Amino acid sequence: MRTLFLILAVCVVFATAQRRNNNNNRGNNNHGNNNQGNNNQGNNDDEQKGGRLLAFPEPELCASRPKQWQFGNHWYFFSWDQDHPKMKGQKVDWLEARNLCRERCMDAVGMETRQENDMIFEFIRSRNLSYIWTSGRLCDFKGCDEREDLKPLNVLGWFWSNTNTKMAPTNKPPPNWGYQPWSDKGHTGGPQPDNAEFDINMTSESCMGVLNNIYKDGVKWHDIACYHKKPFVCEDSELLLNYIRSKNPGIVL
Ligand SMILES: *[C@@H]1O[C@H](CO)[C@@H](O)[C@H](O)[C@H]1NC(C)=O
Ligand SMILES: *[C@@H]1O[C@H](CO)[C@@H](O)[C@H](O)[C@H]1NC(C)=O
Secondary structure, eight states: OHHHHHHHHHHHHHHHHHHHHTTTOTTOOOOTTOOSSSSOOSSOHHHHHHTOOOOOOOHHHHHTOOOOEEETTEEEEEGGGSOOTTTTTOOBOHHHHHHHHHTTTEEEOOOOSHHHHHHHHHHHHHTTOSEEEEEEEEOOSTTTTTOGGGOSHHHHOEEETTTTEEOOOTTSOOTTTSSOOBOSOOTTSSOSOOOHHHHHHSOOOOEEEEEESTTSSOEEEEEEOTTSOBOBEEEEOHHHHHHHHHHSTTOOO
16 A cells, blocks of 8 residues: 555656656646546546646745645645635636645645544634535546555545545544544435446546535535536645755755
């Protein structure tokens, strides 16, 4: 397990390095190592045609990133609170959400602990938001297939793409959480993740968002097709902060 996610982490850096070398070549779809799940969504035409890549962190944007609130040793911000044309009042798809964070050495939020999840759920409730994107992603892209330990995929195949860490099995509460963050309801009525849009028109629900009572289910995790547009919360990425630190000695982040 650890090995795959280490490999993925290396690929992120590799993909971002490539992005830098191909800064003016965004249409290039031949990045074999870009297997972080951003442009391998199978049924997402937009992403396949566009060959969209993970964004490369920009030193200046990292240094001036919004530090709206802190939890543990990470900074967070909410997209709608930023005075930025792509963020204020805007909804974006899952990859665009990640990229707007990643340019700033952050990534879409990942709730690896109950405490962090409680903090995000409380933020959503306090602002009465209908939904946000998180970094949650299903490992259903190139390289995931041969992994027996990720099967069945809907139970064992979910991970936090911001930290490349595996989520707990989706069919019961994570160890020591005391509650099940995945909703017990969705479009088809059953527990999440249910890949419901795939049954409608073969669009995979490969990305994870938090929805607020959309199915009369309170604030809960749902699997959602990645093209849907939502506001997002960004969280510091140690991987990207360390990468920018290593390339820019003395930078204050
Ligand atoms: C919260 O949002 C819901 C759905 O948009 C809306 O019906 C409700 O009136 C809102 N509540 C408050 C207190 O703003
Ligand atoms: C799939 O169905 C959903 C829900 O009806 C719709 O919003 C979406 O546009 C459809 N996607 C395609 C590729 O037809």
